[in-house]
Amino acid sequence: MELGGRILWAFLSGPGRRRGTRGWPFSSWQPHLPLAGSLNATELVSHWTAIFEKRGIPEAQASSEYIVAHVLGAKTFQSLRPVLCTQPLTPRQLQCVQELSSLRLQRMPVQYILGEWDFQGLCLKMAPPVFIPRPETEELVEWVLEEVVRSPCVVGAQGGPLILEVGCGSGAIALSLLSQLPQSRVIAVDKGEAAICLTQENAQRLQLLDRIRIVPLDVTLEGSWTHLMSWGPVDLVVSNPPYIFHQDMEQLAPEIRSYEDPLALDGGAKGMDIITQILALAPSLLKDSGSIFLEVDPRHPELVGSWLQSRPDLSLDLVAVRRDFCGRQTCPANDSGERMKEEEVSSPRIDTVVTPREVL
Ligand SMILES: C[S@@+](CC[C@H](N)C(=O)[O-])C[C@H]1O[C@@H](n2cnc3c(N)ncnc32)[C@H](O)[C@@H]1O
Numbered sequence: 444m445e446l447g448g449r450i451l452w453a454f455l456s457g458p459g460r461r462r463g464t465r466g467w468p469f470s471s472w473q474p475h476l477p478l479a480g481s482l483n484a485t486e487l488v489s490h491w492t493a494i495f496e497k498r499g500i501p502e503a504q505a506s507s508e509y510i511v512a513h514v515l516g517a518k519t520f521q522s523l524r525p526v527l528c529t530q531p532l533t534p535r536q537l538q539c540v541q542e543l544s545s546l547r548l549q550r551m552p553v554q555y556i557l558g559e560w561d562f563q564g565l566c567l568k569m570a571p572p573v574f575i576p577r578p579e580t581e582e583l584v585e586w587v588l589e590e591v592v593r594s595p596c597v598v599g600a601q602g603g604p605l606i607l608e609v610g611c612g613s614g615a616i617a618l619s620l621l622s623q624l625p626q627s628r629v630i631a632v633d634k635g636e637a638a639i640c641l642t643q644e645n646a647q648r649l650q651l652l653d654r655i656r657i658v659p660l661d662v663t664l665e666g667s668w669t670h671l672m673s674w675g676p677v678d679l680v681v682s683n684p685p686y687i688f689h690q691d692m693e694q695l696a697p698e699i700r701s702y703e704d705p706l707a708l709d710g711g712a713k714g715m716d717i718i719t720q721i722l723a724l725a726p727s728l729l730k731d732s733g734s735i736f737l738e739v740d741p742r743h744p745e746l747v748g749s750w751l752q753s754r755p756d757l758s759l760d761l762v763a764v765r766r767d768f769c770g771r772q773t774c775p776a777n778d779s780g781e782r783m784k785e786e787e788v789s790s791p792r793i794d795t796v797v798t799p800r801e802v803l
Pocket of ligand 1: 574575576577580609610611612613614615616632633634635638660661662663683684685704706707708717
């Protein structure tokens with residue numbers, strides 16, 4: 444498929460991905476501490492799973508397994524050495540499990556409790572209120588990687604693409620692209636101070652600081668981009684922007700509502716505030732042959748399509764839409780208002796391919 448101008452790839456995430464329906468279980472109820480020496484890891488997991496279930500904590504068993512494994516020095520319960528599963532925990536270990544489980548009872552996400560989480564095989568430090576990277580976003584990264592490998596024009600002057608990530612959060616997208624594209628360089632921007640610090644720390648931990656520039660920047664501020672232009676136009680823009688419709692914010696799970704930065708989630712009335720900022724800036728920042736990859740809500744391709752029609756000056760075409768592994772998607776309409784054709788392609792995760800206007 445030959446593409447004339449700059450192009451846009453939209454990655455749809457299911458409507459439920461950042462929401463939740465469970466209630467806030469705050470109460471004065473105190474779980475009792477099991478007697479020291481009396482419980483091994485397997486029994487302790489059962490003990491806390493039962494408490495979590497009783498208190499309506501989502502993913503009760505997984506939560507207790509992660510916590511117990513973490514205290515015993517493993518990433519997952521399944522990877523614990525068999526002897527550690529049957530050996531009684533020490534009083535100190537029991538106390539530690541108790542403290543971390545109490546945080547879970549307050550609906551703190553497991554990722555913040557453990558203080559680290561894996562994304563694309565990288566172990567990243569996590570800290571509230573910086574957005575916790577979701578598994579759906581790993582698919583966005585995989586899509587970008589596929590396109591970089593497939594498209595020889597996505598190569599910058601130093602032999603790899605120059606990538607701009609808008610809203611880097613913990614650095615998950617930027618750092619996983621850097622680690623899998625050894626020739627690439629990334630400019631990672633975020634308006635949140637905590638996000639900038641966490642990306643910096645994660646880049647340092649992963650020894651990727653030499654190929655990343657981490658810039659505190661609010662994309663909605665006029666003129667904020669001018670100093671980015673000195674690094675030249677980029678080959679790719681990647682973003683998992685805040686895209687939740689404002690009215691949907693109230694339906695978010697307590698884990699999200701109480702611990703993650705609302706600025707990482709709330710995309711304004713139609714979830715488009717940051718999306719349109721990114722698109723509007725593309726001509727100044729993106730090479731003519733460049734691409735933008737965005738994670739969006741299933742309602743967005745239609746909205747983005749209409750918005751792009753009102754901005755022909757941007758020379759941007761929405762060329763492809765994928766849905767996430769949850770498989771939820773609305774099929775957007777094309778220019779003539781018809782439903783877009785669904786094509787079967789090699790990856791089962793791709794459901795709709797939108798060809799660029801020039802090719803239609
Ligand atoms: C959904 S989070 C994505 C974080 C990370 N990329 C990930 O996928 O895990 C969106 C990020 O955009 C940042 N952000 C929100 N508004 C912004 C703005 N106006 N300018 C720059 N960054 C912004 C937030 O601070 C947040 O870190």
